[in-house]
Amino acid sequence: MQVSEQLEHIVAAQFEKTLDQCSNEEIYGALLQLTKERICHCSHPQSQRKLYYISAEFLIGKLLSNNLINLGIYEDVKTCLSSIGKQLSDIEELEYEPSLGNGGLGRLAACFMDSLATLGLNGDGIGLNYHFGLFHQLFKNLKQYETKDPWLKKPSWLEDTGISFSVEFGHSRVTSHLYDLDVVGYESGVNTLHLFDLDGVDESLVKEGIDFDESLVDRNLTLFLYPDDSTEAGRRLRVYQEYFMVSNAAQYILWEQKKLGHDLHHLDQYVCIQINDTHPSMIIPELIRRLMFEGVRLKEAIKIVSHTCAYTNHTILAEALETWPYDTLADIVPQLMPIIEVLHMLAPPKAGTEIIDDQQNVHMASMDIHYGYSINGVAALHTEILKTSELKNFYELYPDKFNNKTNGITFRRWLLYTNPDLSAWIEKRIGPGFKKNADELTKLVAFDQTEDLTELKAIKDANKQRLCAYIEKTQDIHMDPNSIFDIQIKRLHEYKRQQMNLLYIIWLIEQIRKGYRPNHKVTFIFGAKAAPAYILAKDIIHAILCVETIIEQDDLLKQYIQVVMVENYNVTKAEKLIPAADISEQISLASKEASGTGNMKLMLNGAVTLGTMDGANVEIANLVGKDNIYIFGQSSETVIAHYAHADYHPQDYIDAEVKAVLDFLISDEMVTIGDATCLQRLYQDLNHKDWFMALLDLKSYIATKNQMIKDYQDTESWMKKSLVNISMAGFFSSDRTIEQYNHDIWKLD
Ligand code: B1H
Numbered sequence: 092m093q094v095s096e097q098l099e100h101i102v103a104a105q106f107e108k109t110l111d112q113c114s115n116e117e118i119y120g121a122l123l124q125l126t127k128e129r130i131c132h133c134s135h136p137q138s139q140r141k142l143y144y145i146s147a148e149f150l151i152g153k154l155l156s157n158n159l160i161n162l163g164i165y166e167d168v169k170t171c172l173s174s175i176g177k178q179l180s181d182i183e184e185l186e187y188e189p190s191l192g193n194g195g196l197g198r199l200a201a202c203f204m205d206s207l208a209t210l211g212l213n214g215d216g217i218g219l220n221y222h223f224g225l226f227h228q229l230f231k232n233l234k235q236y237e238t239k240d241p242w243l244k245k246p247s248w249l250e251d252t253g254i255s256f257s258v259e260f261g262h263s264r265v266t267s268h269l270y271d272l273d274v275v276g277y278e279s280g281v282n283t284l285h286l287f288d289l290d291g292v293d294e295s296l297v298k299e300g301i302d303f304d305e306s307l308v309d310r311n312l313t314l315f316l317y318p319d320d321s322t323e324a325g326r327r328l329r330v331y332q333e334y335f336m337v338s339n340a341a342q343y344i345l346w347e348q349k350k351l352g353h354d355l356h357h358l359d360q361y362v363c364i365q366i367n368d369t370h371p372s373m374i375i376p377e378l379i380r381r382l383m384f385e386g387v388r389l390k391e392a393i394k395i396v397s398h399t400c401a402y403t404n405h406t407i408l409a410e411a412l413e414t415w416p417y418d419t420l421a422d423i424v425p426q427l428m429p430i431i432e433v434l435h436m437l438a439p440p441k442a443g444t445e446i447i448d449d450q451q452n453v454h455m456a457s458m459d460i461h462y463g464y465s466i467n468g469v470a471a472l473h474t475e476i477l478k479t480s481e482l483k484n485f486y487e488l489y490p491d492k493f494n495n496k497t498n499g500i501t502f503r504r505w506l507l508y509t510n511p512d513l514s515a516w517i518e519k520r521i522g523p524g525f526k527k528n529a530d531e532l533t534k535l536v537a538f539d540q541t542e543d544l545t546e547l548k549a550i551k552d553a554n555k556q557r558l559c560a561y562i563e564k565t566q567d568i569h570m571d572p573n574s575i576f577d578i579q580i581k582r583l584h585e586y587k588r589q590q591m592n593l594l595y596i597i598w599l600i601e602q603i604r605k606g607y608r609p610n611h612k613v614t615f616i617f618g619a620k621a622a623p624a625y626i627l628a629k630d631i632i633h634a635i636l637c638v639e640t641i642i643e644q645d646d647l648l649k650q651y652i653q654v655v656m657v658e659n660y661n662v663t664k665a666e667k668l669i670p671a672a673d674i675s676e677q678i679s680l681a682s683k684e685a686s687g688t689g690n691m692k693l694m695l696n697g698a699v700t701l702g703t704m705d706g707a708n709v710e711i712a713n714l715v716g717k718d719n720i721y722i723f724g725q726s727s728e729t730v731i732a733h734y735a736h737a738d739y740h741p742q743d744y745i746d747a748e749v750k751a752v753l754d755f756l757i758s759d760e761m762v763t764i765g766d767a768t769c770l771q772r773l774y775q776d777l778n779h780k781d782w783f784m785a786l787l788d789l790k791s792y793i794a795t796k797n798q799m800i801k802d803y804q805d806t807e808s809w810m811k812k813s814l815v816n817i818s819m820a821g822f823f824s825s826d827r828t829i830e831q832y833n834h835d836i837w838k839l840d
Pocket of ligand 1: 195196201368405406469497684687688
């Protein structure tokens with residue numbers, strides 16, 4: 092049936108109207124139903140062996156347009172709507188973005204779901220349905236405030252399955268309720284994302300703040316995505332949520348496998364489970380326990396589970412590798428303790444690899460590595476660091492378990508959807524094959540004639556114009572589309588060094604006031620949420636917002652620079668920012684960013700990277716060559732040595748110029764508009780601690796960025812760099828990543 096015909100049918104049945112009589116809300120509802128009806132006709136993959144990808148986060152973004160694109164009816168819908176004087180983009184705005192993740196880790200899981208479905212692989216996701224998700228970020232008095240994000244609205248993509256399980260805790264028992272979401276592959280089949288919720292969850296418990304009352308677990312467990320791990324209550328909530336997730340996962344997997352008639356003694360033949368970071372690690376003891384309920388003996392259950400589970404590590408930051416006090420686990424999930432004890436005793440006795448350490452802490456990653464059959468890092472450098480330093484002791488025990496899977500992104504969302512003009516430009520030159528085979532993008536390098544580059548520049552300019560209109564509309568801020576758009580968008584963290592970017596801007600302010608005139612106007616755009624309890628991260632946001640204001644109010648400065656901090660940065664905002672970027676800021680302290688995936692999205696959209704040799708930047712640099720990327724800063728080896736010798740002191744890097752920059756943070760000008768306590772705290776930290784070494788690289792960062800701004804003046808040569816970046820981005824398709832996971836780890840046929 093034609094799209095228009097089907098839509099007319101739906102609105103006639105639902106609202107007794109014709110399409111042109113419908114409101115935007117009604118059209119949204121109708122499109123949702125149309126999509127669901129079409130998905131019904133897609134086939135599920137048939138292979139016997141199945142992957143379950145368990146993750147605490149699935150940052151899926153809005154689904155309407157993505158589903159329309161993957162079903163191949165996006166253009167038809169657009170045309171149909173425009174025939175009645177409507178725009179699809181206005182309808183899209185009515186959809187709430189699911190708030191089910193923080194950043195890269197959750198977005199990666201979403202990209203993987205897209206690629207699994209596109210490649211026709213039998214793999215479902217399992218996670219949680221957080222009603223208010225991560226918080227909604229508001230700026231007030233130049234500070235971040237967190238409010239609840241009620242994204243779950245009707246009509247919704249979620250289907251109530253009616254499936255529920257019982258989950259036991261030490262002091263209570265709760266019942267779950269499963270909601271399913273279809274994941275449509277690009278011109279192919281459909282997989283499922285299973286989101287477990289609490290039966291009887293009570294949204295009315297949430298008033299102003301975001302907190303967790305343990306006596307109400309049977310009503311509040313799935314209200315928030317782990318908002319606060321700085322308090323005991325917050326940390327305990329995490330344990331509750333994590334166990335709730337994996338107990339449901341284990342019950343679901345066994346239920347489904349039994350239904351398929353599979354012999355649970357051979358579960359490892361039929362099932363593999365990917366543990367996304369340590370949040371789902373308790374799946375190991377829980378699955379062992381549940382196999383024993385099914386009559387499998389302990390030793391055999393351990394063996395089966397060891398051949399079923401694989402673990403992905405996403406960070407080397409010690410504070411993010413979860414450990415739980417034994418007593419906390421014994422209190423919340425006592426039933427797991429006998430099994431965790433056995434797992435601990437059966438693991439080879441090697442210092443630094445204990446599951447339960449001398450201080451009675453349980454190390455989740457240790458359990459994953461001893462009892463998982465594959466351990467992977469998420470970029471080449473990251474995996475090397477795991478092997479040679481962070482997880483060295485484990486690598487010596489299990490060299491064959493370690494492997495690298497460099498992250499990737501789905502080009503359907505991050506190119507076809509976000510940048511339709513660029514997609515058309517590409518298709519006109521190399522045909523449509525790149526949509527399913529991203530390697531074909533390399534053919535583009537040949538298209539570097541003046542006419543090609545002029546068109547490419549016009550596409551970038553139009554994207555910048557669109558971003559300007561959007562920022563004007565949403566934040567009432569006027570930006571100059573002719574300025575360079577220098578963009579840093581990612582979670583706020585000291586290791587990502589948004590503060591170093593800010594110090595550059597302050598340096599520039601001081602130069603301009605001394606009479607220096609930059610080659611080109613630059614708009615510095617930030618998008619970042621700080622974890623609610625991460626004080627210094629919030630101080631950095633405050634300082635950025637103060638500097639934004641100072642520039643805005645200064646007639647000299649605002650001729651040359653502007654700072655814009657985008658409020659409530661999320662997937663939807665990323666989709667608007669990325670196509671408009673000229674410079675991609677990837678400036679983490681070398682060794683700290685496991686991979687990064689924003690770097691890939693920005694490269695694919697023609698931005699040129701300014702970055703350190705960290706994470707996947709290293710692979711980007713190798714692919715595009717040194718003329719098409721701007722690398723600065725100390726190497727990961729140097730940084731790792733500084734930590735090892737504890738010999739980094741910020742004072743060693745403070746000369747008169749740097750001192751002036753730091754002093755600006757607590758200048759009268761800043762303190763008059765800002766909060767002196769916050770600014771002082773940041774100032775003191777940078778002067779005396781600077782744990783993530785912003786000052787170590789500040790000078791080379793300033794020099795490299797200045798060079799970049801200068802080079803931007805030569806439009807043709809800049810656009811050639813941009814073209815090389817687009818052409819070489821094919822490697823970063825998540826289709827490639829998923830093929831590698833499948834080939835090396837999952838082996839789904
Ligand atoms: C990544 C996290 C993360 N690694 C715990 N680890 C969190 C861990 O709220 N928490 O408890 C939140 C986030 N996120 C990211 O994963 C890495 O920093 C990126 O470099 C990487 O690209 C991404 C996907 O692998």
